[in-house]
Structures are given as structure tokens and as C-alpha cells.
Amino acid sequence: MAGLTLPASRRLGSALQALIPVTVQSRGFQTYSLPELAYDYGALEPYISGEIMELHHSKHHKTYITNFNAALEKLHDAKDPQSIVALQSALNFNGGGHINHSIFWKNLAPKNQGGGEGPQGPLASAISTQFGSVEKLITKMNSSGAAVQGSGWVELKHLVVETTANQDPLTNKGLIPLLGIDVWEHAYYLQYKNVRPDYLKNIWNVINWKDVSSRYEEAL
Amino acid sequence: MATATCSSILRATPWPSQILSSSPSLRKGNTRSSYRPIMMEFHLRPLPFEMDALEPYMSKQTLEFHWGKHHRTYVDNLNKQIKGTELEGMQLDELLKHGYNNGNPTAYFNNAGQAWNHDFFWESIKPGGGKKPTGEVLHLIERDFGSFEAFVDEFKQAAATQFGSGWAWLVGMPTDPLVENKFGKLAIEKTPNALNPLIPLLTIDVWEHAYYLDYQNRRPDYISTVINELISWEVVTARLERAKATINFYDVVVPDDQYKYK
Numbered sequence: 018m019a020g021l022t023l024p025a026s027r028r029l030g031s032a033l034q035a036l037i038p039v040t041v042q043s044r045g046f047q048t049y050s051l052p053e054l055a056y057d058y059g060a061l062e063p064y065i066s067g068e069i070m071e072l073h074h075s076k077h078h079k080t081y082i083t084n085f086n087a088a089l090e091k092l093h094d095a096k097d098p099q100s101i102v103a104l105q106s107a108l109n110f111n112g113g114g115h116i117n118h119s120i121f122w123k124n125l126a127p128k129n130q131g132g133g134e135g136p137q138g139p140l141a142s143a144i145s146t147q148f149g150s151v152e153k154l155i156t157k158m159n160s161s162g163a164a165v166q167g168s169g170w171v172e173l174k175h176l177v178v179e180t181t182a183n184q185d186p187l188t189n190k191g192l193i194p195l196l197g198i199d200v201w202e203h204a205y206y207l208q209y210k211n212v213r214p215d216y217l218k219n220i221w222n223v224i225n226w227k228d229v230s231s232r233y234e235e236a237l
Numbered sequence: 238m239a240t241a242t243c244s245s246i247l248r249a250t251p252w253p254s255q256i257l258s259s260s261p262s263l264r265k266g267n268t269r270s271s272y273r274p275i276m277m278e279f280h281l282r283p284l285p286f287e288m289d290a291l292e293p294y295m296s297k298q299t300l301e302f303h304w305g306k307h308h309r310t311y312v313d314n315l316n317k318q319i320k321g322t323e324l325e326g327m328q329l330d331e332l333l334k335h336g337y338n339n340g341n342p343t344a345y346f347n348n349a350g351q352a353w354n355h356d357f358f359w360e361s362i363k364p365g366g367g368k369k370p371t372g373e374v375l376h377l378i379e380r381d382f383g384s385f386e387a388f389v390d391e392f393k394q395a396a397a398t399q400f401g402s403g404w405a406w407l408v409g410m411p412t413d414p415l416v417e418n419k420f421g422k423l424a425i426e427k428t429p430n431a432l433n434p435l436i437p438l439l440t441i442d443v444w445e446h447a448y449y450l451d452y453q454n455r456r457p458d459y460i461s462t463v464i465n466e467l468i469s470w471e472v473v474t475a476r477l478e479r480a481k482a483t484i485n486f487y488d489v490v491v492p493d494d495q496y497k498y499k
Contacts, residue, residue: 167402202445
């Protein structure tokens with residue numbers, strides 16, 4: 018399966034390798050399972066409700082993984098180029114969904130685990146060089162996130178703010194993701210309804226800057 | 238901006254433009270036919286049913302947000318985007334054509350598309366709807382999908398697999414009679430975000446805001462419920478009639494004597 022090895026562990030930092038459950042099927046291809054969160058579903062209240070976290074993690078993310086595994090199995094069995102190429106969008110969407118959400122969970126932390134405490138070290142200076150200040154970065158990310166049409170993500174990728182549609186993996190644009198915010202409606206609807214800007218304002222209280230910094234340093 | 242020259246109407250009605258015309262240049266030259274700019278804007282059409290009429294399949298709370306906030310915002314933002322431009326005064330479907338811009342959609346396209354799509358969606362559902370269509374719609378569905386059940390399966394599949402935000406549609410589609418043995422048929426399409434097809438007959442909104450409060454992530458349940466309980470087949474029939482002006486759904490029978498070369 019040339020070009021299809023998806024080293025999920027590398028995406029999430031080698032320190033977290035142990036946390037990424039992966040099984041190897043007897044037919045010789047890798048499948049994926051739902052990574053556990055480092056905090057309870059309710060730990061990010063009141064910024065993101067426990068109800069949303071539970072649905073988002075145990076249903077949405079899980080479904081991406083289930084469908085990704087199904088597509089991988091079909092890929093393993095595919096006999097001709099047409100069948101392989103036909104699987105492309107399913108792999109992109111579901112695999113992207115898995116990648117994006119795995120990063121997202123690590124990007125969040127409850128207040129008692131450092132959520133919301135601003136960036137330190139090399140990342141902090143890079144942010145102030147590139148954007149002027151953390152506040153300016155936040156403003157930029159929030160306005161980009163609010164402007165995403167339909168479903169997608171707003172990310173900070175190696176000091177550039179980017180948006181992607183649907184579940185397109187951040188790496189599709191050749192950039193290294195540091196921080197991603199899910200702006201699909203399922204990420205906020207039950208709590209914030211249509212008011213996406215409020216969700217974007219409040220989520221910064223639970224952003225895990227330590228994780229963002231470590232990704233930045235790894236990417237340097 | 239469009240202008241009107243019928244002064245009697247203008248004198249009788251308090252046009253908003255009268256506030257604008259407080260500037261001397263506009264008040265001057267008041268001959269019998271004074272030009273007053275007419276401003277047009279789109280309004281959020283009321284729902285064709287009460288907000289709790291679709292319970293328990295689609296809750297009042299969902300409609301309060303979906304129609305009252307999301308749809309309203311598309312309309313309001315569209316008005317803001319076209320105000321004072323040459324687009325003001327255009328009909329909604331003209332705006333869609335312009336905005337689509339041959340696949341390179343303009344800034345107002347999303348709002349125009351979503352405003353149109355939602356109008357179309359509210360008309361497509363009704364309390365006590367669903368079940369099975371009758372008459373010509375049923376005949377064409379059975380002809381072009383094999384059976385009503387096969388149509389439902391394909392429609393559900395399209396709606397469930399529209400990645401991200403979008404819509405699933407039953408459409409009329411012209412075909413090549415030499416290839417498909419007919420001039421036109423019913424088909425199913427799915428579109429992302431705000432796009433819509435050329436000859437739509439029926440739609441389901443599969444943006445998450447359409448079902449999240451009632452069904453959370455269970456999009457397939459939402460789709461089944463809309464199909465079984467809410468679709469207005471009467472409206473689909475009416476749209477089919479209109480579509481026949483564009484597509485011939487039946488074979489053309491050429492009388493034998495026309496084959497003879499005269």
C-alpha cells in the first residue's frame with residue numbers, strides 16, 4: 018500500500034505513541050481505534066459542554082475511524098486502479114476526520130491542566146513576531162473560523178492561520194498543524210446554536226498551549 | 238436602483254427613500270413625475286406551517302433556530318451584500334445564476350443559494366406528509382428507479398454521504414434519447430454547502446444545524462424520518478408539472494409517415 022502508511026503516532030507526537038491504539042489485522046493492514054481523552058467529558062465546562070464532548074468524541078470521531086477502517090479494508094482488497102481511486106474521497110474524508118480530531122483533543126485541556134494559559138518559550142516569540150501578540154492571533158483565527166462556509170476547520174499551521182473545508186487534513190496543504198479548531202456545527206451547536214463566534218471566543222479558555230508549543234518545537 | 242415615475246403612488250406611500258430624499262438635490266426639480274429611488278430587499282418568507290406542526294419529527298426549537306436564525310441570517314446578509322450595487326433589484330434566481338459565475342462563486346452566492354434552498358426546503362415538507370406519492374410522480378419514480386423503495390434507498394444514501402454540509406435532491410434531468418432511450422428522467426443529486434441543481438423537485442437539508450438539536454449525530458435517522466413523515470408529495474407533483482416545460486419525460490412518438498422522405 019505505497020503512500021498509504023499513515024503514521025498516526027508521528028502526527029501526534031512520539032510521546033503519545035503509547036496512547037494511540039492500533040491493531041494489525043491478520044490480513045496485514047493496520048486499523049485504528051478511538052484514542053482516549055486526557056480529561057473527562059465534563060472537564061471543559063462551561064466553555065464546551067460535556068454533552069458536546071461526549072457526542073463529538075464517542076460518536077462523531079468514532080464514526081470517522083470506523084468508516085476509515087472500512088475504507089482501508091476495501092483498499093486492501095481493491096484489485097484495479099479504478100477501485101483504488103474511487104476510495105480516495107472516503108479515505109480523505111474519514112482519515113482526515115481521524116487525524117484532525119486526534120490533534121484537536123490534544124489541543125484542548127481543562128483549566129486545571131493548563132488550559133487557557135498562554136504560550137511560552139519559542140512559540141510565544143514566534144507568535145509575537147508573526148502576529149504582534151496572542152490577542153491578534155486569536156482575533157485572526159476567530160474571524161477566519163467564523164467565515165468558514167459550511168463545515169471545516171481553522172488552524173494555526175506553523176505560524177500561518179489557515180482554514181480547510183470538511184475534513185481535509187491539514188497536511189494536504191503541505192503545512193504542519195499546530196492548533197486546530199473544529200468549526201463543524203456538531204462541535205458547538207447544542208450549546209451555542211448558530212452563534213459560532215461565541216464558541217470561538219470561549220474556546221480559548223481551554224486551549225492547551227503546552228501542546229501547541231511542543232508541536233511547534235518538534236516542527237522546528 | 239430602479240426608479241418609478243408614477244407620482245400618485247409615491248405621494249401616497251411612505252417609501253423609505255423619502256428619508257433619503259431630504260437632500261436638496263433630490264427635492265428639487267419636482268415636476269409631476271418626480272424620480273424616487275425604489276429600494277428592494279429580500280424578506281424572510283414565513284414558514285408554510287406552524288413552528289410546532291412538524292413535531293415530533295422536527296421540533297419547534299429546531300425551526301426557531303433553523304428558520305428564525307440561520308435562514309434569516311442568510312437573507313439579511315444577502316441584503317447587506319447587494320445593497321447599493323447593481324445587483325439590488327435582481328430576482329433571487331437571477332442572483333444565483335450571476336453568483337455561480339461558472340463555478341467560481343462570488344461572495345453573495347452562498348447567502349443567495351442558502352436563502353433559495355431553504356425556501357425550497359420549507360415548501361418540500363409539511364405536517365402529515367411522507368408516505369408514498371401517487372399518480373405521475375409515483376409512475377416516474379418507479380420507471381426511473383425501479384421501485385419506490387429503491388428510490389428511498391438511493392435518496393437516503395445520497396443524503397447520508399454528502400460529506401460535510403449540503404443538500405440531497407430529487408431532480409429532473411434531460412438525457413440523450415440515443416443513449417438512455419428517453420428524453421428526460423428523474424435522478425438524485427447531492428450538492429455541498431449552498432449549491433443547487435438545475436431542475437430541482439425535492440430536497441433535504443443535511444447541514445448539521447438542520448438536525449443536530451433533534452437527532453444529534455444520527456443523520457440517517459433524521460433522513461428516514463423526513464422521508465417517511467414529512468415530504469410533501471403534492472408540492473413535488475406541482476414542481477414536476479413545471480419541470481415538464483423544460484424536460485420531456487416521455488418518449489416522443491414519431492408517426493410512421495414522417496419517416497418517408499418527401
